[in-house]
Amino acid sequence: MADQYVNRRMVLAARPVGLPADSDFEFIEQVVEPLAPGMVLVEVNTLSIDAFIRTVLDEGSYHQSVKLGGTVTALGVGRVLESMVPQLVPGDYVFGPLGAQTFASLPATTLRKLDTSVVAPSAYLGALGMTTGLTAYFGIFEVGAVKPGDNVVVSGAAGAVGSVAGQLARIAGASTVIGIAGGPHKAAFLVDELGFDFAIDYKNEDVSARLREVAPKGVNVMFDNVGGDILDAVLEQIAQGARIVICGAMSQYGQMQHVSGPRNYLKLAERHSRMEGFAVTHFGSRFGEAEQALGGWLGDGRLVVREHIEHGLDSFPATLRMLFTGGHHGKLLLSVS
Numbered sequence: 643m644a645d646q647y648v649n650r651r652m653v654l655a656a657r658p659v660g661l662p663a664d665s666d667f668e669f670i671e672q673v674v675e676p677l678a679p680g681m682v683l684v685e686v687n688t689l690s691i692d693a694f695i696r697t698v699l700d701e702g703s704y705h706q707s708v709k710l711g712g713t714v715t716a717l718g719v720g721r722v723l724e725s726m727v728p729q730l731v732p733g734d735y736v737f738g739p740l741g742a743q744t745f746a747s748l749p750a751t752t753l754r755k756l757d758t759s760v761v762a763p764s765a766y767l768g769a770l771g772m773t774t775g776l777t778a779y780f781g782i783f784e785v786g787a788v789k790p791g792d793n794v795v796v797s798g799a800a801g802a803v804g805s806v807a808g809q810l811a812r813i814a815g816a817s818t819v820i821g822i823a824g825g826p827h828k829a830a831f832l833v834d835e836l837g838f839d840f841a842i843d844y845k846n847e848d849v850s851a852r853l854r855e856v857a858p859k860g861v862n863v864m865f866d867n868v869g870g871d872i873l874d875a876v877l878e879q880i881a882q883g884a885r886i887v888i889c890g891a892m893s894q895y896g897q898m899q900h901v902s903g904p905r906n907y908l909k910l911a912e913r914h915s916r917m918e919g920f921a922v923t924h925f926g927s928r929f930g931e932a933e934q935a936l937g938g939w940l941g942d943g944r945l946v947v948r949e950h951i952e953h954g955l956d957s958f959p960a961t962l963r964m965l966f967t968g969g970h971h972g973k974l975l976l977s978v979s
């Protein structure tokens with residue numbers, strides 16, 4: 643019976659200013675209601691801690707904003723406990739918009755059944771995840787159109803999307819892959835563990851000077867996750883016909899009413915280059931193709947995705963802050979059960 647479960651959920655108590663504070667959230671416990679037709683009860687296993695979560699805490703978000711008092715949005719994987727539809731049965735693992743809570747009652751139409759015979763459920767949030775592997779795949783192969791011989795720069799390179807994007811650039815035939823990340827540990831991670839050619843530690847090095855050193859002929863593709871000064875530094879160094887992929891802008895998400903655009907955008911005109919943004923959902927009809935390709939590279943060891951797992955729903959606010967303070971390597975996940 644569904645009513646034996648008590649759901650603990652995290653709701654938005656106040657709209658954050660800058661970095662989300664613990665006091666912006668509240669935790670509520672409620673007995674799970676019996677399921678209506680078409681619904682499924684899922685025990686939430688692991689949540690994907692994504693940058694878009696910060697943006698939906700603001701009013702007027704591109705992704706649907708969370709209402710005050712509403713459960714905070716999050717994608718996740720979990721195990722079916724009860725189901726009112728024949729295509730999902732107890733024990734199945736599913737992916738969907740589970741939210742920041744321990745038990746999710748959702749329409750079956752919002753859930754995808756996972757094949758966990760080859761990879762762990764968490765891989766559907768990381769390597770094969772829409773907001774990680776798939777985002778990197780379409781950014782590198784479609785928007786950036788990386789081709790053999792390109793010099794590719796990735797910002798936010800030691801994070802989830804960035805770490806995959808750099809490795810995919812190599813698979814696409816890039817001659818030089820340069821990652822920009824904060825701190826010596828992340829720089830070493832990029833070069834020693836992920837096989838980037840060069841890492842620039844933007845917290846301790848002059849990004850413009852290092853780029854001139856490691857990409858003297860210019861940058862052909864920039865996969866940008868952070869915006870701000872780092873994007874400007876790379877624009878100074880682009881080659882003729884460069885492609886700047888706007889995947890995200892970590893440096894701007896705490897101040898969405900006052901986003902700072904690139905100072906150096908005229909370099910695009912001088913060097914016949916283009917800047918193009920995308921949302922992974924624009925490529926929804928091709929997710930199967932991307933998943934198959936990523937799964938193959940994961941299987942043959944050409945793609946490595948490190949997971950950083952925090953524990954407990956109550957750690958959600960601190961884990962979300964970690965995205966902005968940079969305390970993780972690779973894919974940031976929160977284990978809930």
Ligand SMILES: NC(=O)c1ccc[n+]([C@@H]2O[C@H](COP(=O)([O-])OP(=O)(O)OC[C@H]3O[C@@H](n4cnc5c(N)ncnc54)[C@H](OP(=O)(O)O)[C@@H]3O)[C@@H](O)[C@H]2O)c1
Binds near residue numbers: 774799800868872894
């Ligand atoms: N277009 C799409 O459809 C799509 C889908 C998913 C994600 N994204 C975007 O992809 C980007 C990365 O997301 P993710 O989930 O993979 O996060 P992540 O890279 O795992 O974590 C974010 C990283 O950004 C860096 N960072 C934070 N604030 C910064 C600042 N002010 N300046 C420079 N670097 C900063 C931190 O690394 P350091 O320690 O190196 O500073 C942090 O590790 C985000 O911009 C996100 O919005 C886009």
